[in-house]
Amino acid sequence: xxxxxxxxxxxxxxxxxxxxxxxxxxxxxxxxxxxxxxxxxxxxxxxxxxxxxxxxxxxxxxxxxxxxxxxxxxxxxxxxxxxxxxxxxxxxxxxxxxxxxxxxxxxxxxxxxxxxxxxxxxxxxxxxxxxxxxxxxxxxxxxxxxxxxxxxxxxxxxxxxxxxxxxxxxxxxxxxxxxxxxxxxxxxxxxxxxxxxxxxxxxxxxxxxxxxxxxxxxxxxxxxxxxxxxxxxxxxxxxxxxxxxxxxxxxxxxxxxxxxxxxxxxxxxxxxxxxxxxxxxxxxxxxxxxxxxxxxxxxxxxxxxxxxxxxxxxxxxxxxxxxxxxxxxxxxxxxxxxxxxxxxxxxxxxxxxxxxxxxxxxxxxxxxxxxxxxxxxxxxxxxxxxxxxxxxxxxxxxxxxxxxxxxxxxxxxxxxxxxxxxxxxxxxxxxxxxxxxxxxxxxxxxxxxxxxxxxxxxxxxxxxxxxxxxxxxxxxxxxxxxxxxxxxxxxxxxxxxxxxxxxxxxxxxxxxxxxxxxxxxxxxxxxxxxxxxxxxxxxxxxxxxxxxxxxxx
Amino acid sequence: xxxxxxxxxxxxxxxxxxxxxxxxxxxxxxxxxxxxxxxxxxxxxxxxxxxxxxxxxxxxxxxxxxxxxxxxxxxxxxxxxxxxxxxxx
Numbered sequence: 001x002x003x004x005x006x007x008x009x010x011x012x013x014x015x016x017x018x019x020x021x022x023x024x025x026x027x028x029x030x031x032x033x034x035x036x037x038x039x040x041x042x043x044x045x046x047x048x049x050x051x052x053x054x055x056x057x058x059x060x061x062x063x064x065x066x067x068x069x070x071x072x073x074x075x076x077x078x079x080x081x082x083x084x085x086x087x088x089x090x091x092x093x094x095x096x097x098x099x100x101x102x103x104x105x106x107x108x109x110x111x112x113x114x115x116x117x118x119x120x121x122x123x124x125x126x127x128x129x130x131x132x133x134x135x136x137x138x139x140x141x142x143x144x145x146x147x148x149x150x151x152x153x154x155x156x157x158x159x160x161x162x163x164x165x166x167x168x169x170x171x172x173x174x175x176x177x178x179x180x181x182x183x184x185x186x187x188x189x190x191x192x193x194x195x196x197x198x199x200x201x202x203x204x205x206x207x208x209x210x211x212x213x214x215x216x217x218x219x220x221x222x223x224x225x226x227x228x229x230x231x232x233x234x235x236x237x238x239x240x241x242x243x244x245x246x247x248x249x250x251x252x253x254x255x256x257x258x259x260x261x262x263x264x265x266x267x268x269x270x271x272x273x274x275x276x277x278x279x280x281x282x283x284x285x286x287x288x289x290x291x292x293x294x295x296x297x298x299x300x301x302x303x304x305x306x307x308x309x310x311x312x313x314x315x316x317x318x319x320x321x322x323x324x325x326x327x328x329x330x331x332x333x334x335x336x337x338x339x340x341x342x343x344x345x346x347x348x349x350x351x352x353x354x355x356x357x358x359x360x361x362x363x364x365x366x367x368x369x370x371x372x373x374x375x376x377x378x379x380x381x382x383x384x385x386x387x388x389x390x391x392x393x394x395x396x397x398x399x400x401x402x403x404x405x406x407x408x409x410x411x412x413x414x415x416x417x418x419x420x421x422x423x424x425x426x427x428x429x430x431x432x433x434x435x436x437x438x439x440x441x442x443x444x445x446x447x448x449x450x451x452x453x454x455x456x457x458x459x460x461x462x463x464x465x466x467x468x469x470x471x472x473x474x475x476x477x478x479x480x481x482x483x484x485x486x487x488x489x490x491x492x493x494x495x496x497x498x499x500x501x502x503x504x505x506x507x508x509x510x511x512x513x514x515x516x517x518x519x520x521x522x523x524x525x526x527x528x529x530x531x532x533x534x535x536x537x538x539x540x541x542x543x544x545x546x547x548x549x550x551x552x553x
Numbered sequence: 554x555x556x557x558x559x560x561x562x563x564x565x566x567x568x569x570x571x572x573x574x575x576x577x578x579x580x581x582x583x584x585x586x587x588x589x590x591x592x593x594x595x596x597x598x599x600x601x602x603x604x605x606x607x608x609x610x611x612x613x614x615x616x617x618x619x620x621x622x623x624x625x626x627x628x629x630x631x632x633x634x635x636x637x638x639x640x641x642x
Contacts, residue, residue, distance in 0.1 A: 072631060076624045083617050090617040479620055486627035490634055497638040 004315045010225035011218075011288055018217050019210070022198060034199055037192050041146040052149035056140055059147025059193075060416045061496075063125025064409055066155055068492045070117025071402070073162075074110045075485045078394070081106030082445065082478055086471035101166060107394070109165040114402055116183065117158045120245065121151070122405040123253045124190050127212060129416050130260055131194055134209035135201035142196040150186040157183030184244055191216055207263075207270055208256035211280050215256065218248030218288075252283050254404050255333050258357055261411040262340040265352050269526045271339030275332040282329030286322045323372070330368045337361040350431045351424040353410030359435055360403035367396050387453055391446045398438045398481070406434075406488065413492065419499030421491050430487040437480025444474030 026033065042049055052058075084090050085103040094100060101109075128147050132140040141147055160179030168176050194216055198205070205213065223244060259279075263270045270276055338361050341348045348354035370392055374385040410427065414420050421427055448470035455467070516532050518540050527538070592601060 069631070072627070076627075079620065079624075080617070083620070087617065479623070482620070482624060482627065486630060489627075490630050493631065493634045494638065 004229060004312070005318055007222075007225045007229045008288060008318075010228055011221055012284070014221040014224055015214060015217065015284065018221070019214070022213075023204075030199060034196060037196050037199075038142055041143040041189060041192055041196075045146070045149070049145050049149060052145040054145040054148075056144060057129065057416050057418065059141055059144045059151070060125045060129040060412075062148045062151045063121045063128065063154075064413070064416060065492065065496070066151055067118045067121030067125065067405075068409070068489050070113045070121065070155075070158065071406075072485055072489045074114035074118055074402075075482050076110070077106050077113060078110030078398070079475070079478055079482050081108075081110055082394075082441075082475045085445075086448075086468055086475065104390075105166055107390070109162055111393075111397060112158065112161045112165050114397060115250070116161060116245065117155075119250060119254070119401050119405045120158075121154065122409050123215075123250070123257065124154070125151075125416070126257050126408050126412050127194060127216070127253065129412055130257060131197050131205070131209065131212060134206045134212070134260070135198055136203040137197045137200045138202065139200075141193060142200065143193055146189055147193055150189040152186075153182050154186035157181075157186065180244070187219070187244065191220070207273075207276050208259040211252050211283070212256035214284065215248050215252035218252065219244040219246060222246060222248070222288075247287050248283075250401065251287055254401060254408070255279060255283060255329075257408045258337055258361075258404050259333070259340070261353060261408050262337045262357055265354050265357075265411040266341040266343065266348070268340055268343035271336050271343060275336040275339075278332040279329045279336065282326065282332060286326035286329060288322070320376075327365075327368060327372075330364055334361040334364045350428045351410070351421065353407035355407075356403045356410065356431055356435070357407035360400050360407065363399040363403075363439075367392075367400050371396065385453065388446065388449045391442060391449050395442045395446070398442060403434070403438075409492075413495065414499075414502050417496060417499065418502050419495050420502060421495045422498040422500075423491055423494075426487045426491045430484040430491070433480045433487070434484035437477055437484060441474045441476075441478030441481070444470050444477060448474060 053062075080091070080101075081103045084101070084106055088103070091099075091101065128141050131137075157179045160175050160182060163170065164174075164176040164179055168174055194213065198213055259270060259276065338358055341354050341358050348358045350356070374388050374392055377384045378386065378389070410421070448467045451467040451470065516527055516536050516538050518538055527536075532538075589601075592599075
């Protein structure tokens with residue numbers, strides 16, 4: 001199902017209005033709103049605020065560490081779900097304790113933990129760190145204490161959704177809405193904190209800054225648009241979660257943060273400004289349709305129990321057109337990250353997250369094509385490939401969203417925690433295990449599902465164990481991801497205590513480089529963006545070992 | 554008269570050696586590969602002795618508990634890291 005055209009137009013209008021208002025300022029109203037916002041974040045909470053730490057960076061640290069714990073929960077339940085898919089009685093002995101989950105239940109629980117627990121928390125934690133830098137906000141985040149404190153309600157909300165994935169009505173009431181409400185409360189505080197960061201800026205947000213802030217605004221904007229067109233009854237539906245924490249929140253912010261991490265982590269300016277612009281405009285225009293696409297390219301991950309109303313054919317056609325068009329920003333994101341990380345000509349480093357960013361960028365376009373190819377019949381009303389969609393959604397989550405968030409986390413970890421990861425070797429082993437296990441494992445599962453679909457269409461008795469074998473091999477290989485994430489989680493936790501303390505100068509996001517090689521015509525802005533300063537030596541490429549034509553100076 | 558390039562003496566002199574453990578690993582891998590090739594030539598179509606009798610992935614049906622054990626070890630690693638580090642003097 002797609003967002004109807006009217007809602008979509010209102011949604012874009014709200015985003016445009018927000019952009020204009022924040023660019024031009026609110027005048028006297030802004031002067032009133034700023035202290036009010038800060039009062040709401042700190043004083044209004046009374047003694048509760050004293051429970052939280054207010055040191056610089058503490059909010060971002062709390063969010064990304066809690067997110068890592070959710071990642072471990074997510075992979076364990078996803079693996080169990082995948083296993084129970086081909087061996088339904090594997091956990092039968094747990095039924096004695098009253099726990100007998102099915103495969104979809106376990107996968108849903110794993111998805112909730114991965115999506116809202118890990119990705120959501122890494123996005124928010126990283127935004128607390130990155131947005132003040134992009135906006136040049138003096139003093140950083142306006143309220144570190146509130147930022148730290150609200151990680152608790154968010155975690156509680158994810159926990160409730162995690163339980164709801166098993167049983168949505170344990171006490172006779174739908175706890176999905178309770179979970180969403182608790183998360184929405186935390187989200188409101190996060191949003192006010194980030195808006196205050198934007199309001200106190202000393203410069204216009206640099207390149208991916210607008211995309212990041214619009215990602216946070218898109219949820220409420222979508223709610224406003226849907227409430228205007230469909231009435232306020234929408235607010236009492238579990239579908240709410242797909243509006244508030246929808247594709248814009250996940251996809252736009254992951255795109256913005258990965259671009260930031262790629263540029264800073266590889267010590268190179270963003271490869272192409274045109275591609276950054278294509279990404280910003282393209283994502284806003286095209287991927288807005290995803291959020292209400294029934295089992296859509298990305299929102300399929302979010303839909304758990306909601307019943308989605310139907311839409312007209314014209315809306316369906318318009319939405320399909322936008323979905324097809326969304327390949328452009330996907331390619332722009334992928335190319336910009338790979339181009340940026342590879343600008344220096346070196347292999348991407350594994351330990352600072354560059355390698356996993358490049359890997360998931362390459363996976364993005366392939367995943368888009370897979371999604372589009374197998375979802376198109378569903379959009380047209382044919383359910384031919386429905387059985388494959390669950391695996392494709394898992395692939396989207398485990399080959400794009402989660403590795404991207406891991407890359408962002410690996411890159412930002414030293415600057416947020418002020419410590420390095422204690423074991424680079426563990427990170428390298430974890431990277432190879434994760435990439436191999438998720439890609440090979442999920443491909444085996446897709447092959448298994450494809451065999452099932454093919455044999456079911458033959459409409460004859462066909463006895464083959466090939467599909468089962470692929471399913472078993474796929475889930476055994478997928479277990480490598482569990483080990484990789486155990487290594488990652490232990491590394492992240494140990495780093496808090498045993499990581500080498502980073503010097504202020506070495507972990508600064510304002511980079512300084514000693515030499516800069518000029519291979520072609522380049523603007524001074526690009527050189528400065530790369531981290532050069534007045535003491536940086538500019539070296540023409542002819543003076544280096546790199547072969548090439550002399551540079552005209 | 555032979556041309557003597559001084560850089561030859563500098564660059565053609567190897568100083569570092571790979572770790573012995575890696576050498577053994579690579580050597581072992583090559584021996585396994587050679588053995589498999591020779592077996593397939595000498596005994597075409599026949600199962601490998603001992604190895605072919607071992608149950609592989611097929612026997613893992615219903616063996617999810619082996620993997621859950623691994624997850625529990627991982628959980629213990631994470632919990633012990635958290636507990637010991639937080640309470641460390």
